[in-house]
Amino acid sequence: xxxxxxxxxxxxxxxxxxxxxxxxxxxxxxxxxxxxxxxxxxxxxxxxxxxxxxxxxxxxxxxxxxxxxxxxxxxxxxxxxxxxxxxxxxxxxxxxxxxxxxxxxxxxxxxxxxxxxxxxxxxxxxxxxxxxxxxxxxxxxxxxxxxxxxxxxxxxxxxxxxxxxxxxxxxxxxxxxxxxxxxxxxxxxxxxxxxxxxxxxxxxxxxxxxxxxxxxxxxxxxxxxxxxxxxxxxxxxxxxxxxxxxxxxxxxxxxxxxxxxxxxxxxxxxxxxxxxxxxxxxxxxxxxxxxxxxxxxxxxxxxxxxxxxxxxxxxxxxxxxxxxxxxxxxxxxxxxxxxxxxxxxxxxxxxxxxxxxxxxxxxxxxxxxxxxxxxxxxxxxxxxxxxxxxxxxxxxxxxxxxxxxxxxxxxxxxxxxxxxxxxxxxxxxxxxx
Amino acid sequence: xxxxxxxxxxxxxxxxxxxxxxxxxxxxxxxxxxxxxxxxxxxxxxxxxxxxxxxxxxxxxxxxxxxxxxxxxxxxxxxxxxxxxxxxxxxxxxxxxxxxxxxxxxxxxxxxxxxxxxxxxxxxxxxxxxxxxxxxxxxxxxxxxxxxxxxxxxxxxxxxxxxxxxxxxxxxxxxxxxxxxxxxxxxxxxxxxxxxxxxxxxxxxxxxxxxxxxxxxxxxxxxxxxxxxxxxxxxxxxxxxxxxxxxxxxxxxxx
Numbered sequence: 001x002x003x004x005x006x007x008x009x010x011x012x013x014x015x016x017x018x019x020x021x022x023x024x025x026x027x028x029x030x031x032x033x034x035x036x037x038x039x040x041x042x043x044x045x046x047x048x049x050x051x052x053x054x055x056x057x058x059x060x061x062x063x064x065x066x067x068x069x070x071x072x073x074x075x076x077x078x079x080x081x082x083x084x085x086x087x088x089x090x091x092x093x094x095x096x097x098x099x100x101x102x103x104x105x106x107x108x109x110x111x112x113x114x115x116x117x118x119x120x121x122x123x124x125x126x127x128x129x130x131x132x133x134x135x136x137x138x139x140x141x142x143x144x145x146x147x148x149x150x151x152x153x154x155x156x157x158x159x160x161x162x163x164x165x166x167x168x169x170x171x172x173x174x175x176x177x178x179x180x181x182x183x184x185x186x187x188x189x190x191x192x193x194x195x196x197x198x199x200x201x202x203x204x205x206x207x208x209x210x211x212x213x214x215x216x217x218x219x220x221x222x223x224x225x226x227x228x229x230x231x232x233x234x235x236x237x238x239x240x241x242x243x244x245x246x247x248x249x250x251x252x253x254x255x256x257x258x259x260x261x262x263x264x265x266x267x268x269x270x271x272x273x274x275x276x277x278x279x280x281x282x283x284x285x286x287x288x289x290x291x292x293x294x295x296x297x298x299x300x301x302x303x304x305x306x307x308x309x310x311x312x313x314x315x316x317x318x319x320x321x322x323x324x325x326x327x328x329x330x331x332x333x334x335x336x337x338x339x340x341x342x343x344x345x346x347x348x349x350x351x352x353x354x355x356x357x358x359x360x361x362x363x364x365x366x367x368x369x370x371x372x373x374x375x376x377x378x379x380x381x382x383x384x385x386x387x388x389x390x391x392x393x394x395x396x397x398x399x400x401x402x403x404x405x406x407x408x409x410x411x412x413x414x415x416x417x418x419x420x421x422x423x424x425x426x427x428x429x430x431x432x433x
Numbered sequence: 434x435x436x437x438x439x440x441x442x443x444x445x446x447x448x449x450x451x452x453x454x455x456x457x458x459x460x461x462x463x464x465x466x467x468x469x470x471x472x473x474x475x476x477x478x479x480x481x482x483x484x485x486x487x488x489x490x491x492x493x494x495x496x497x498x499x500x501x502x503x504x505x506x507x508x509x510x511x512x513x514x515x516x517x518x519x520x521x522x523x524x525x526x527x528x529x530x531x532x533x534x535x536x537x538x539x540x541x542x543x544x545x546x547x548x549x550x551x552x553x554x555x556x557x558x559x560x561x562x563x564x565x566x567x568x569x570x571x572x573x574x575x576x577x578x579x580x581x582x583x584x585x586x587x588x589x590x591x592x593x594x595x596x597x598x599x600x601x602x603x604x605x606x607x608x609x610x611x612x613x614x615x616x617x618x619x620x621x622x623x624x625x626x627x628x629x630x631x632x633x634x635x636x637x638x639x640x641x642x643x644x645x646x647x648x649x650x651x652x653x654x655x656x657x658x659x660x661x662x663x664x665x666x667x668x669x670x671x672x673x674x675x676x677x678x679x680x681x682x683x684x685x686x687x688x
């Protein structure tokens with residue numbers, strides 16, 4: 001084997017790791033989970049109070065010092081803070097994703113970095129900042145985003161495929177996230193070996209570490225005290241932790257090892273919170289990035305089977321109806337909706353639902369449950385909302401008066417006016433040929 | 434980053450080795466000339482890193498890093514053999530030949546390379562070197578062996594009836610307990626009395642504001658202080674409410 005042949009294999013493996021074609025919805029799901037969790041973790045933490053802290057406490061970190069990043073006045077901090085949180089929310093829902101993720105990353109560096117200039121550098125948010133920059137450089141808004149729905153709903157949307165093809169662009173950001181997590185934990189294992197050697201696991205270190213946190217922290221349980229009372233348990237816990245941290249490198253070599261080590265480390269951090277009262281909130285937002293969301297959705301679809309599936313009948317000759325159908329197909333991640341075109345698939349519909357009237361189906365959108373009961377108009381949309389996770393938050397409101405009453409009026413108006421709003425084949429009440 | 438030939442790897446390895454050896458040899462000598470000033474320039478002071486500690490840890494950091502490089506390099510060598518490649522193929526599954534044709538375009542490739550160079554590489558360097566430059570961090574996660582003794586700084590308000598430790602320090606937000614502890618310790622180590630007075634006045638101001646909000650049910654402050662409580666660890670943390678000793682670190686009575 002020649003030198004170039006040998007190393008070409010390594011290069012191809014390298015490329016395979018980073019650029020194995022991946023699903024847009026997996027990266028989209030990762031984007032939603034990551035930005036939503038970061039938003040929820042930090043929404044209640046205002047930045048402005050740091051402006052009142054005296055200059056004596058200002059001890060800038062290396063990058064703040066090198067880049068001459070100052071402590072801004074209170075009103076500017078408030079503006080930066082609000083803008084950052086708005087950018088996080090927009091990034092989560094995927095609106096103007098390209099720009100909102102960039103704003104979230106740049107402002108996030110300042111918002112999350114500022115408190116570290118006042119004495120102590122906390123490490124739990126480092127991965128959050130770095131990952132925000134990764135998302136800013138990625139194409140995370142291609143799927144599972146309002147941007148995508150806007151594009152599908154636009155007049156040109158019919159040229160777009162509802163399901164995006166697999167692409168290397170949707171893999172590498174999640175691989176970077178994996179590498180960051182691996183570096184964090186493998187680095188922790190390295191530090192332990194460098195600073196303490198095997199004494200970290202073989203001495204009374206774990207017992208003492210657990211006990212110390214009942215003096216200077218407030219763990220939510222007394223589990224740590226229980227474990228600390230048993231030398232066998234503490235040694236096992238220490239050796240297990242060190243093995244998990246060192247072994248996480250294996251997570252780079254395949255999905256099963258990844259699932260084992262990443263899940264194991266997640267549980268380890270939950271254990272640290274229960275036994276030591278130390279919460280790694282920043283890390284909690286990184287784990288969902290590594291979840292294969294498309295596979296999870298497919299597994300849920302398989303598990304649900306035909307339960308709760310509905311059939312949506314739409315007018316395939318109507319631009320608005322077709323665009324609505326395309327948007328619904330994009331958000332139907334659990335595969336709960338079957339779409340049938342009243343114009344193009346009427347024989348199929350008539351065979352399955354012989355009591356349906358074609359003119360009625362063209363006049364109003366119909367959604368049919370498994371028992372063949374039909375909901376039309378606003379009620380059809382309400383039935384669909386139960387099937388689409390994205391709409392679950394608004395489902396309760398769809399039952400609260402006067403929402404149903406207004407919903408019916410708005411639906412009627414849109415349905416009656418649709419001929420003048422994009423229907424390609426005007427239909428005026430006579431049955432199409 | 435498609436590797437086309439082994440020579441590129443060898444050249445890259447040689448450059449890294451020379452740079453590394455240079456840093457390993459040069460930095461201690463440079464710091465030895467003026468430890469305080471040069472350690473401060475590298476951002477090493479204020480994190481409990483003293484010059485003797487630096488002398489102790491520097492070679493150990495590099496030995497572990499060297500071991501890491503040897504392991505990774507050895508693995509790469511093994512993988513350059515047919516047998517090694519067959520083993521990894523059996524572990525990971527066959528390579529997808531379509532991938533070579535589905536690489537991102539040149540513009541996007543530059544973006545990905547930029548992400549590696551600006552995010553992954555500095556993080557890797559931080560982890561290997563132990564150098565802190567938030568957000569690039571070598572977080573050790575309790576890497577030092579814990580002695581059976583714990584010593585905790587405590588901020589307390591001096592009142593007519595004695596010292597009062599006020600709960601969760603919510604009144605001192607945006608500071609939390611651990612950040613305030615470290616900040617005060619750093620100020621105390623620096624020995625800057627003016628800065629300490631400023632810090633004390635800030636804490637007192639926050640306390641008075643919280644006292645007013647509580648409707649005056651909190652005791653009137655006569656000053657504020659930082660104390661260090663020390664315990665010898667007991668099974669079940671049974672002695673946690675009564676420190677074995679308390680030392681005054683700093684007290685600032687109201688003038």
